Amino acid sequence: MKLCAAQLSSITGDIEGNIGKHCAFIQRAVEQGAALILFPELSLTHYAPSLAQGLATTPDDPRLDALQHLADVHGIIICAGLPVTGAPLPRIGMVIFQAHQPRGLYCKQRLHADELPWFSPGEGQALIRLGEHGLAPAICYESMLPEHADEAVAAGADFYLVSVAKSANGIAAGQQHYPAMARRHGMPLLMSNSIGPVEGFLTTGQSAAWNRQGDCLGTLPDGQEGLVLLDLESERVELIPGP
Structure with missing residues (x-):
């Protein structure tokens, strides 16, 4: 079983343009036999907090149908980020597309x-079931808090999916x-970061995977x-x- 983290530069505020780019990355992941692809924090809008209110939408937004179509056709799980409507302010969301x-x-x-x-x-921890595995998403800042990983494991996670926009x-x-965290819980970890400028700072890639012993298996350069691309069985990264 192969999982992959995408490292890319999105276009600020351009949901339609970013969907097209996501589709190209998903197709590449499918070619590599991936069962899941993880994108960076707010990948569909880029990380732009001051624009979030105007960009916020719902998971059922028809513009996202292209991503659902790829999940349906190829059986790949897609985890992509955008602001979602909430009260009183939008939330930093990860939409999870499954066939x-x-x-x-x-x-x-x-x-x-x-x-x-x-x-x-947001409220509550999501858990993505993939075969015998429970995959827990974590988004940027919270992934640096040990209690988030602790709660994910308590919810049944044995794999950590970390989506970030980090300097x-x-x-x-x-x-x-x-x-x-990988060593603490015996839990492999996959991290997806964006590259290039976002609102207020510069993201620097270095998306990576760690095994359950905490060994880094591979890192993309900035x-x-x-x-x-992480093979769960062999613990090899491409x-x-x-x-």
Whole structure:
């Protein structure tokens, strides 16, 4: 079973354009035999908190039908991010597309202080079932909090899907924290980061995978679009160039 993290640069505020780019990455993942593809935080809009209110939508937005179609045709699970409507403020959402199923939604439960003026927190941990595995999404800031991983494991997770928009400093901290969480829970971890400028800082890629012992299995360099493809059985990683 293969899972992959996409590393890409999105276009700020252009949901339709970003859907087209996501479709190209999904097709590349399908060619590699992936059962799941994970995109960075807010990948469908880029990370732009001040624009979230105007961009927020619902998982059933018909513009997302192209992603659902690929999930249906290829049987691949797609995890893509965008702001979703909520009260009083939008939430940082991850829409989960599975073949011939209603669209799932996970919303970031713990927000960074800088996000509080723009977003409301989500409630509850999602769990994606894939074969015998339970995969728990985590979105950026909350993935750096040990209690989030603890609660995910308590909910039945044995794999951690981390979707981020991180700067060089954030990635450096993650490279210390994520292997510690993998060892703490005996839980492999896959992390997807964007590249290029977002609102307020520069994201620096280095999407990666760690095994349950906390060993880094492979990392994409900054500035390069591509896929981190993890084979769960062999614990081998391939770094695939972007489409």
